[in-house]
Amino acid sequence: MDSYLRRGLTPTTITSSLSWALRSTSLTLDLVKAGFPEGKYLFAGVVDGRITWANDFAASLSTLQALEDIVGNDKLVVSTSCSLLHTAVDLINETKLDDEIKSWLAFAAQKVVEVIALAKALAGQKDEALFSANAATLASRRFSPKSHQQGCSEGRKFDAAALKGSDHRRATNVSARLDAQLDFHQDF
Numbered sequence: 779m780d781s782y783l784r785r786g787l788t789p790t791t792i793t794s795s796l797s798w799a800l801r802s803t804s805l806t807l808d809l810v811k812a813g814f815p816e817g818k819y820l821f822a823g824v825v826d827g828r829i830t831w832a833n834d835f836a837a838s839l840s841t842l843q844a845l846e847d848i849v850g851n852d853k854l855v856v857s858t859s860c861s862l863l864h865t866a867v868d869l870i871n872e873t874k875l876d877d878e879i880k881s882w883l884a885f886a887a888q889k890v891v892e893v894i895a896l897a898k899a900l901a902g903q904k905d906e907a908l909f910s911a912n913a914a915t916l917a918s919r920r921f922s923p924k925s926h927q928q929g930c931s932e933g934r935k936f937d938a939a940a941l942k943g944s945d946h947r948r949a950t951n952v953s954a955r956l957d958a959q960l961d962f963h964q965d966f
Contacts, residue, residue, distance in 0.1 A: 823859030825892045832884040833892045835912040856897040862886040882919040
């Protein structure tokens with residue numbers, strides 16, 4: 779219990795809610811269907827805080843609706859999958875990014891907007907224009923030559939037998955790498 783208290787969790791928050799990062803939707807739905815505890819809140823982390831890609835609103839809303847059918851709308855909370863502490867703050871600061879690529883991304887500020895949009899949609903206040911724009915953005919990324927390089931899929935076929943002995947050793951020795959790291963950090 780002491781480790782929980784050091785992290786700022788009280789017995790009340792530990793026992794009254796469950797939070798799941800919904801990386802594997804079917805697995806999570808199966809777990810919830812198997813028996814969600816009475817009187818608990820489910821914080822559904824449908825907005826992934828570990829990546830910078832924009833959320834798929836349609837898929838997330840479908841997951842949320844399935845969860846709502848199981849736990850009830852009064853016990854379901856739309857959330858991010860984790861803290862946004864280490865996520866870049868806001869795309870507005872990215873002035874040099876290509877506009878099309880920028881549209882595919884969501885930093886912390888945009889992820890908060892995604893959570894709000896999904897919560898409103900789940901409550902029956904779906905912003906159709908926002909959901910349509912999201913679908914268009916996902917399609918843009920899916921079919922853009924900027925997100926797909928010729929030959930990339932062939933590169934995924936890994937042949938372990940083709941590895942050479944030199945593939946297991948770095949080109950520089952440890953002391954040279956350490957010196958380079960120390961020089962780099964002294965600049966800060």
